[in-house]
Amino acid sequence: MATIRPFKAVRPVPEKAADVAALPYDVYNREEAAAAVYGKYDSFLRVDRPESTLDHRMNMYDPFVYEQAAKNLQKLYDRRVIAQDETPSLYLYELVMDGRSQVGLVACTAIDEYLDNTIKKHELTREDKEQDRIKHVDACNANTGPIFLTYRGQEDINGIIAETMKNKPVVDFTADDGVIHRVWVIDNEETIGRLVEDFKKVGNFYIADGHHRCASAVKVGLMRREERPDYTGDEEFNYFLSVLFPDEQLAIMDYNRVVKDLNGLTADAFIEALEKQFDVEEKGTEPVHPPAKGTFGMFLEGKWYLLTAKEGTYAADDPVGSLDVAILQNNILIPILGIEDIRTDKRIDFVGGIRGLGELERRVGEDMKVAFSMYPTAISELMAIADADLLMPPKSTWFEPKLRSGLFIHNLD
Known part of the structure; x- marks a missing residue:
């Protein structure tokens, strides 16, 4: 049984969403990241890759770099570029590339379901990459990049999503690469309840992209549990930020x-x-x-x-x-x-x-x-391998379009 949970997202104010949204941290090398943030003070890449705002001679894994990530995040709050929603909600995130649309549900998913393999993996992770994101998440006290999950599509879920999309999106912009990004907020308790129940019938979630971000988010949650042995399981650190797409909408590139x-x-x-x-x-x-x-x-x-x-x-x-x-x-x-x-x-x-x-x-x-x-690898191959608890060779899949970071942030408190 797969679990989704509404949360109070930290999001850009609508007029700043296009300026904040940034490609994932791991699509850039250091020089590319520095060039991408130059003159763009609202770019979320300044949070995800804080070394891009520092002297190029500084070790990008120095503790000061992670402190800078938290400072850069706080600057977005201070300038009122981002703010936290008052009501726990679910969200829809649509990306349109070359006329093809994919719509994901933004929610929190449970670290325990990663641990018990309800959330299935298909790749190994590297300890050095995990440690980088663990330190980043811990310093920011937030999941700053969503985990890209997929599931076997369900008619009932598709129906709720289609009905919600009849409303006007709260965010609608076209990025420099031509990809359209739209966001809807689902704050109706009845609709949230229906989605929560419908997702329990899905069975499993599958990590499409973001194995290192996911493993790191889980390990930070476990760290917080050690720090708070009286935890109840309901605290935010027991969950991590995810975007869930039905399998039939996804395309894997070579x-x-x-x-x-x-x-x-x-x-x-x-x-x-x-x-x-x-x-x-x-x-x-x-x-x-x-x-x-x-x-x-x-x-x-x-x-x-x-x-x-x-x-x-x-x-x-x-x-x-x-x-x-x-x-x-x-x-x-x-x-x-x-x-x-x-x-x-x-x-x-x-x-x-x-x-x-x-x-x-x-x-x-x-x-x-x-x-x-x-x-290209097929999404059906990915799911079959994950179902068999097997692992794919490294760098087997490349998903497009890439989810933007900064449109949704999940605080761990």
């Missing part, structure tokens, strides 16, 4: 790979090694978008190739091994290119599909040797 070298092989020897497990077809200079599962584009020495996995390369009934990211990993990245740990090896990098295949060509021309374009 998450492509670039590798720095050929592990000592010449290009001809590398292709010869590939041909043991793949049909390799030279395509020239036109970028290759893989046409189906089991196919890959490859850019090497100015040429594109189509790779097609041969029969027997993978077991079709293996939910993890049959993922394209796993086929690439198990047949090329590890055995041929010698990349043993995909999560930590500095010779590999990952490029979200939103950047286009031209970005793969640019990286190969600049600092990499070979690039692979991927066929």
Whole structure:
């Protein structure tokens, strides 16, 4: 049984929402974050990436940086850019990209349901990344970035959401990237009660994006429990900020790979090694978008190739091994290119599909040797793997559009 809970969101005043809303902290490197906040004093990225407002020589994990995050958050309160709602509410958050709409319910979800696997995971997390967000959440005393969850869509829930959207949204703006963002407030107690009951029938939630944010939010909640052994379970720190989207509305983009070298092989020897497990077809200079599962584009020495996995390369009934990211990993990245740990090896990098295949060509021309374009993972594959309590290889999914941070904040007190 999955639980949702209304909360008193901290939100931008409507006329400031577009200025506050920021892409998630982890889509930027340090230099990009500093450039993004320059001259934008209301940008929530100043809270999520506080080092972007400090001297570039400062260690971004210094305790002072997390103190600065809390200070930058307080500045938004002081300037009356953000304020807390007086009534516990649920919220709708619609994103429209290229004419495609997805509508999520903004609510709090329970840390206990993360711990008991009602909220299902499909990726491992890294301790260093968890520690960064734990310190950030703890310093701000708030969940500042929503966890992107999905669930198997329900007709009753869809009906309530559609009825609510007949009202005028309280926030409606188009971001610089062309994505439309709209927000509705659900503060009617009867409607909230119906949604709470309907979500109990959903069964499970699935983390689509934000595994590190989720794990960190849970660990901060557990820390607060240790500090307050008389806790009742009703305190806000027992819950974390989430946006829940029905599975049928979500689209996963390709998450492509670039590798720095050929592990000592010449290009001809590398292709010869590939041909043991793949049909390799030279395509020239036109970028290759893989046409189906089991196919890959490859850019090497100015040429594109189509790779097609041969029969027997993978077991079709293996939910993890049959993922394209796993086929690439198990047949090329590890055995041929010698990349043993995909999560930590500095010779590999990952490029979200939103950047286009031209970005793969640019990286190969600049600092990499070979690039692979991927066929997108399906949401059904993600859910099947999570249901089996299995894990996907790192960087298997890239969701667009990205949820904006700063539109909803959940205080832990």
